[in-house]
Amino acid sequence: MAGASKKAxxxxxxxxxxxxxxxxPLPDNLPEGRLAIADMANAFGVxxxxxxxxxxxxxxxxxxxxxxxxxxxxxxxxxxxVNTCRETGMPVAVIQELLxxxxxxxxxxxxxxxxxxxxxxxxxxxxxxxxxxxRQMQQINELLxxxxxxxxxxxxxxxxxxxxxxxLRCLELMTEGYPTSRIARxxxxxxxxxxxxxxxxxxxxxxNNRFQAIAKxxxxxxxxx
Numbered sequence: 001m002a003g004a005s006k007k008a009x010x011x012x013x014x015x016x017x018x019x020x021x022x023x024x025p026l027p028d029n030l031p032e033g034r035l036a037i038a039d040m041a042n043a044f045g046v047x048x049x050x051x052x053x054x055x056x057x058x059x060x061x062x063x064x065x066x067x068x069x070x071x072x073x074x075x076x077x078x079x080x081x082v083n084t085c086r087e088t089g090m091p092v093a094v095i096q097e098l099l100x101x102x103x104x105x106x107x108x109x110x111x112x113x114x115x116x117x118x119x120x121x122x123x124x125x126x127x128x129x130x131x132x133x134x135r136q137m138q139q140i141n142e143l144l145x146x147x148x149x150x151x152x153x154x155x156x157x158x159x160x161x162x163x164x165x166x167x168l169r170c171l172e173l174m175t176e177g178y179p180t181s182r183i184a185r186x187x188x189x190x191x192x193x194x195x196x197x198x199x200x201x202x203x204x205x206x207x208n209n210r211f212q213a214i215a216k217x218x219x220x221x222x223x224x225x
Contacts, residue, residue, distance in 0.1 A: 017061070017074055018102050020111035024080035034070045037062070043076075044083050054082060057092055059099065081115070088122050142211045163204065163222075170197050175214050175223045 027043040041048050054060040059082045062069040071079070078099075085095045098118045105111035163171065166187065173183045180198065184191040198210060207213040217223045 018078060018099065018105075018111075020105045020108045021074075021077050021081055021102060022112050022115035024077065024084055026076065026080055030076070034065075034072050035076060037069045037071070040071050040076070040079065044079060046083070054079075057096065059092070059095055085118075085122075088119070089126070090118075090122055094118070094122075139211055142209060143215050163201065167197060167201055167204075168222075170194065171201050171213070171217055172223050174198065174201070174210050175217065 027045075030043055031039055035043065037048055037051055041051055051060065051062075055062060060071075060079055061075055062071055064070070081102075082095060082099075085098065090098075098114070101114045101118075102111050105114055170183055170187060173186055178186065180191055180194050183189075183198075184194045187194065189197075202208070202210060202213040205213040205216045207216060214223070
């Protein structure tokens with residue numbers, strides 16, 4: 001196990017040069033020839049520490065001229081690829097895999113295809129995250145709308161909504177985030193019957209949707225968080 005770990009570390013620390021890289025825009029006013037580490041960092045808007053990190057992970061290589069670390073045109077082009085991937089939020093491990101695939105490319109067209117495939121995969125991931133964020137924002141907005149709505153006076157000696165035992169169990173499952181289909185299985189009911197019950201529960205709490213009903217039930221202590 002230790003031997004495999006050392007091999008992985010060695011692979012992270014050094015990676016063979018990549019013959020074919022996707023065409024990437026380079027920074028404006030890039031100095032000609034090889035770049036010292038300070039110029040490389042300034043050109044791409046990163047720190048020396050970032051470049052050292054990339055080298056440790058095998059995303060980039062540098063040569064030494066005396067005590068100075070310098071980067072040739074191939075390394076500069078590779079840095080443009082790595083920087084683009086990082087700006088899209090691509091994890092380091094995924095970039096490592098991408099560079100391995102680019103190392104194996106036999107033609108420029110193959111390298112371009114590998115890179116475009118990686119970008120399409122990242123695009124799908126971001127689209128899924130965007131959908132999740134929109135759904136979460138909608139839930140937050142609904143809860144905030146409910147919280148800012150006029151309060152309804154409640155008799156402290158009695159719950160505001162008189163729920164049957166089945167409705168109370170349904171509300172508890174709703175609070176746990178169960179979808180209608182799972183609630184139906186848990187209660188041994190048809191999904192259509194559960195949908196009617198959910199609407200009844202929402203109405204008893206004077207809500208517009210299940211999130212508002214759950215929020216009010218939690219605030220009133222009818223169900224737990």
